[in-house]
Amino acid sequence: MKIDRRQFIAASSAAFAISPLARAIGAQAPAAPAAPAAQTPPPAAPKFEDVRRNVGLFTMRGGTIGWLVNRGAVLVVDTQFPDSAKVCLDGLKQKAANRQVDLIFNTHHHGDHTGGNAIFRAEAKRLIAQARVPDLLRQVAATAAANTPAPTLPDATFDQTWSQDFGDEKVTARYDGPGHTGGDSMIHFERAHVVHMGDLLFHERHPRVDRPAGASIQNWLKILERTTKDLPADTIYIAGHAKEGLPVTVDRKAVLRFRDYFDAVLTLTRKGIAAGQTKDALSATATLPGFESYQGGGALTLGGVLAAAFDELSAR
Numbered sequence: 300m301k302i303d304r305r306q307f308i309a310a311s312s313a314a315f316a317i318s319p320l321a322r323a324i325g326a327q328a329p330a331a332p333a334a335p336a337a338q339t340p341p342p343a344a345p346k347f348e349d350v351r352r353n354v355g356l357f358t359m360r361g362g363t364i365g366w367l368v369n370r371g372a373v374l375v376v377d378t379q380f381p382d383s384a385k386v387c388l389d390g391l392k393q394k395a396a397n398r399q400v401d402l403i404f405n406t407h408h409h410g411d412h413t414g415g416n417a418i419f420r421a422e423a424k425r426l427i428a429q430a431r432v433p434d435l436l437r438q439v440a441a442t443a444a445a446n447t448p449a450p451t452l453p454d455a456t457f458d459q460t461w462s463q464d465f466g467d468e469k470v471t472a473r474y475d476g477p478g479h480t481g482g483d484s485m486i487h488f489e490r491a492h493v494v495h496m497g498d499l500l501f502h503e504r505h506p507r508v509d510r511p512a513g514a515s516i517q518n519w520l521k522i523l524e525r526t527t528k529d530l531p532a533d534t535i536y537i538a539g540h541a542k543e544g545l546p547v548t549v550d551r552k553a554v555l556r557f558r559d560y561f562d563a564v565l566t567l568t569r570k571g572i573a574a575g576q577t578k579d580a581l582s583a584t585a586t587l588p589g590f591e592s593y594q595g596g597g598a599l600t601l602g603g604v605l606a607a608a609f610d611e612l613s614a615r
């Protein structure tokens with residue numbers, strides 16, 4: 300089999316896992332974070348992008364990393380995996396003239412958003428997340444393979460909202476009830492009009508609905524609705540994941556389209572249940588009218604979302 304660019308990067312990034320930094324923090328060989336196969340894709344070429352007013356993003360492997368680098372502070376939202384976290388941290392050090400990272404946020408507990416926590420935590424002042432995230436990280440760790448390193452937990456949490464000034468930016472984190480998991484927060488850069496949605500936002504992709512971790516499609520739909528009402532019209536939304544070839548930054552219209560997707564999922568599921576359809580029959584639905592362009596694959600499929608919707612609407 301021909302060695303393509305992705306495999307080359309995978310091979311070269313393995314070197315990061317045994318870097319002096321990784322050794323210093325007790326990291327073992329390249330960790331296999333506990334997450335379904337669909338959430339641990341091969342790395343793409345690392346990419347830094349400016350979004351607006353000192354807020355930017357980094358993509359390589361797993362959930363989109365957001366960052367803020369201004370004169371007063373360095374902030375990171377989510378940490379991907381150990382190898383890509385190292386690449387991101389090195390790039391941010393250059394942008395920030397080697398200043399220490401003031402704060403790391405985890406938008407939620409999934410491995411493709413927290414797998415690089417140890418790499419960032421070793422060089423940051425604080426790691427914060429919503430109050431349910433530590434328990435959810437521990438739950439995943441309890442079922443992980445024996446040689447998996449213990450998760451790096453947040454050292455501070457918040458329940459509903461959290462806010463602080465960082466340089467000339469005001470950052471507010473908000474928990475709006477269960478969505479993609481039971482502990483998702485969105486991180487709003489209020490002066491930049493940019494919000495990192497974590498996995499509350501998938502751009503043109505079938506999402507993961509993590510019911511064992513407390514997800515709720517019905518409330519997720521409301522979160523999307525409320526957020527677009529509450530935030531300024533020109534807000535740029537950073538998605539956790541996007542369809543291959545599409546950007547991870549979108550506008551309000553795309554967020555409302557994702558709300559409409561859930562509306563269509565719930566409508567179809569309610570009809571199916573009312574007609575006596577089984578969960579298996581419902582999950583076998585080939586396409587969702589109006590959303591045929593959504594990317595599926597691996598563990599993230601329309602069938603998976605419909606099965607979660609069936610369970611949610613049947614559980615009363």
Ligand SMILES: [Zn+2]
Binds near residue numbers: 407412479498507
């Ligand atoms: Zn997730």
